Amino acid sequence: MLTYTNPVYEDYFADPFVWEYEGVYYAIGTGPAEAEGMVDEVAPVVGVDSTKLRVFPLLRSFDLVNWHFVDNALLRPDPALGDNFWAPEVAYCDRQFYLYYSVGHEDKNHQLRVAVSDHPVGPYQDTGKPLVDPQSCPFAIDPHPFRDDDGQWYLFHARDFLDTEGGVRAGTALVVDRLQEMTKLAGDEKVVLRARSDWQRFLANRLMYGEIFDWHTLEGPCVRKHEGRYYCFYSGGRWETENYGVDYGVADNVMGPYSDAGNETGPRVLRSVPGHVMGPGHNSIVFAPDDKIEYIVYHAWPKNMAARQMYLDKLIWTPDGPSCEGPTWTLQTLDAGKSE
Template sequence: MKKSIFLFFFFVTQASHFSIAQLVQSVAAPTATYTNPLPVQFGDPYILHTKGMYYMYGTGGGADKGFSAYSSSDLVTWKSEGQVYFHDNKNGWSDPKANWGGAYWAPEVYEMKGKYYLFYSAQWKVNPTKEAENFRIGVAVADKPTGPFIDLTNKPIFDPGYPIIDANVFTDTNGKSYLYYSRCCYKHPVKSDVADLAKEKGWFNEIEESWVYGVELKPDFSGVVGEPVLLLRPPVSLSDKQAEWESRSVTAREVNRRWTEGSVMFKKDDTYYIMYSANHFGGQFYAIGYATAKSPLGPFKKAANNPVLQRNTDKGGSVTGTGHNSITYSPDGKEMFCVYHGRTAKTGDERVVFIDRMQAKNGQITISGPTTTPQKRPSSTTTAATNNR
């Protein structure tokens, strides 16, 4: 009898060990691939990598007049961290009752001296002329990537006298930081061959444009140094090779605007790259281009292989509206990724996040996307990567 009981417990114990071993093995061995789009409904996605973790921020994503975040250790599996910025913090300067629910757009977070700084766009409550688009850029600070973020002051970082969105910050090797942003199309009609063509064809009476500027930041991110410098704008002449792809929202008669927005700056091998998005963010032609320079404030030259990321529906795919990107690196720092939003036939008007491999070499960027088929997981070791390199 005792022998039978012993054998019973022996087999139960072995079976339990086997089950636990199987469970540990399944947890420890993630799938070898991932597939776009990721299950994150963000527009304008931005990823911060710090202390071995990735944090993603973006427009929308369920946040109520503010911003939410997701976290990941591998760029593939993401966990919601909830809302991390609220407009009604003690220094809030925005107007949540303004158009687009206050227009809380395009958050980006940067680590500096143990603090985390969130740059974002919103409608400014100081609006004596009742402008429909009164966007400005603010900066909030927190002790953790997950907030809560509190505005540095009760006003935007600066007021150039026109609406601005899409803040991006780059810190150079000499320690100087720069703010890049987009002047909005709002009340900014510009003369060009495309504007003349649109009027001649009876499409639109005028074409408004958004332009990208850069300006040095104060070391504590509390304001700017000097005057903004114009870096990028849509082509004036139709003979410019960039004109065709940057004007598609006009020539397709979607809207009377040409955009240069969603800029992101990085440096590699002594070359400064600035990526940007053109065309209507709500349309199918939203696409990404880039330009290069030898200094952080230019002059910049647009690349001959633009656009480097665009819709694939004309090639049998299902992705449109690819744009407003950021960049990040694999956990081992060896692979570079383009993080952007897009739409698919399945997601409809909802913007979702894509992460595809990219390269920047010899002054040229290439992006392997948009993809919706299984891709190899980002390479991973214990080596930490950084956002600015």
């Protein structure tokens, strides 16, 4: 039986997205250079032209437990777009792989883009245009492609809202739109979830868009359909603090309306364990090798807060909704769900 101890990959690896293709697992995430906007600084070190640089570390595993670095996945687009590359995810459709990601300058002017490859490890080539107009939406991050049972694809992501009507909080929150093509949105965006609770606060008295806000954050959407209902997992709060964790909203229709009622006291799927694991979040979900047991893959800080690393733990479906056995930091057995 396979065993593991979190983190399952020792190097910096934030926003992990894991998928399986032809019996092999792949993981793509935000590396330290992408997160900190140091992509240009990396180029001289490796001795390549920054316009030919590849970004986003990509890993491979044959058992979901042992991971190895393969290469960086994305051929860098126009450097004028920015040096911060965040939260890549990959979708497979019609024999092509589509890499969705955001790029921008620090905490502003982030736009959603998509790149294409014939192979899961790339290289991925940017299509040359944003998915959402940066003029009308100056901050869009964390794209998550979701395929429904009928084959239709949707794109969930996070964007900023400044209104506070109806008890919602100003800040980053979640929306969804239908993908008319894998590289084009239909333009029928719907709000998925807005922040409502104190634990989702990112920062009080934050200067944003020329005003001061009590800023709240919902980000990192990940959608799973379970027994006919749509569960949108998300991360809330401030990513570098112990209040950050994973919760979910649920809906009967993929476009909503979604409700995350019941989370007023904190995230219900993953939350920090002080002294052991801090700030678990930005998850993806994948099946174990038997295609029966689901695992939630996420990043978290170890107790020394040295780097965000990749963790995985078993996802459990209960009559009250999804939950998780983690975050764990001791020896675990990979549950493949095999029957005798």
